[in-house]
Amino acid sequence: MAEGRKSFSQYLFNGLSLGYSLKKSFYEATAAMKDNYIFNGQIPVLIDGNNGYLAQTTYIGGSSIIGNILPEIVSHTLSQTISAGAFDLYAEISNIETSGHVWASVMPPNYHLPETSQNLDTPIIHLPTIDLHSTGNGRYTATYSGFTINGMYRVTIYCEDS
Incomplete structure (x- = not known):
């Protein structure tokens, strides 16, 4: 679909590049995929063994935040x-x-x-x-x-x- 441009990973990494935590990036990606009929039935799961605390406090890519310049x-x-x-x-x-x-x-x-x-x-x-x-x-x-x-x-x- 769209040569693979629309994917859970794309949305996850977009969130991480904007400086979001792993948890927020995960939930933003999940929400983006729910808006597309083709991905109905796919249920992403995030389990970090600590009620989401580890994912909430984990940032990938350093502490700098890039402004949202995505179209x-x-x-x-x-x-x-x-x-x-x-x-x-x-x-x-x-x-x-x-x-x-x-x-x-x-x-x-x-x-x-x-x-x-x-x-x-x-x-x-x-x-x-x-x-x-x-x-x-x-x-x-x-x-x-x-x-x-x-x-x-x-x-x-x-x-x-x-």
Whole structure:
């Protein structure tokens, strides 16, 4: 999914790089993953043998704190019912560099997530994607014409700096 860019580890290490404790980074990463349908059913667990105290007081990467310079999606196309056909998508992004990348993946209503194999290999998920292009002031837009059947589509918007 998104070439592995969206993962629990990504969010965990983002929190650690912002100067959060291991515990706070863990819970921030857990919350970020719950917002994505594809990761439903995955339940991260943090056990440090001391009711979370060790994780709360453990910091990785020194005592300096880096300001939050990660891009953030501050608003986007609202959930709504549409007919099959083309539809405009948008996202407003803060803290994104001019060479950043904004895109969306689209999960059609008839898509079924692949099963996990017996050896627990991570399934590869291939979904249609569309790039959103800057129109200025942090706003990115695109028209997606792949809404070919009626039903509920799951559109997930991503952003990353270069």
